[in-house]
Amino acid sequence: MADPDTTNQVGVTISPASAERAPFIYFDGVSCFGHHNGTIQIELATNLLMPVGAGVRIDVIQAGHIRCSPAAATALREALDKALTMFQQGQNQIQAEPIPAMKN
Numbered sequence: 001m002a003d004p005d006t007t008n009q010v011g012v013t014i015s016p017a018s019a020e021r022a023p024f025i026y027f028d029g030v031s032c033f034g035h036h037n038g039t040i041q042i043e044l045a046t047n048l049l050m051p052v053g054a055g056v057r058i059d060v061i062q063a064g065h066i067r068c069s070p071a072a073a074t075a076l077r078e079a080l081d082k083a084l085t086m087f088q089q090g091q092n093q094i095q096a097e098p099i100p101a102m103k104n
Contacts, residue, residue, distance in 0.1 A: 027063040040073040042066040 027044035034041050046063040049056050068076070 025064050028060075031060070031062065038070070040066070040068050040070060 025044065026046060028046045029044075031043045031045035033043065042065075043062055044064040044066065045060050048059045048061055050059050051057075066076075
């Protein structure tokens, strides 16, 4: 669950209306990364399933390009680490809960 506070560390308030216009980015992996002139560069890739006769071919295409400052990359890494921790905690809770018996 996201933090409902819309104020970041420098005191800037993010408009809630901007979320409606922001794109969703889905990707399956990172194809490459680097830096240039102080900017972090990350290329996001996704798999496409392409029918070929009776079979399927997998094409990998670029899904997005991340360009940001080192500070923004650090913030993104911290957010991903926190989201993964939350996910793991949820997975541990699901595995620990017993399956309820069926009642008729």
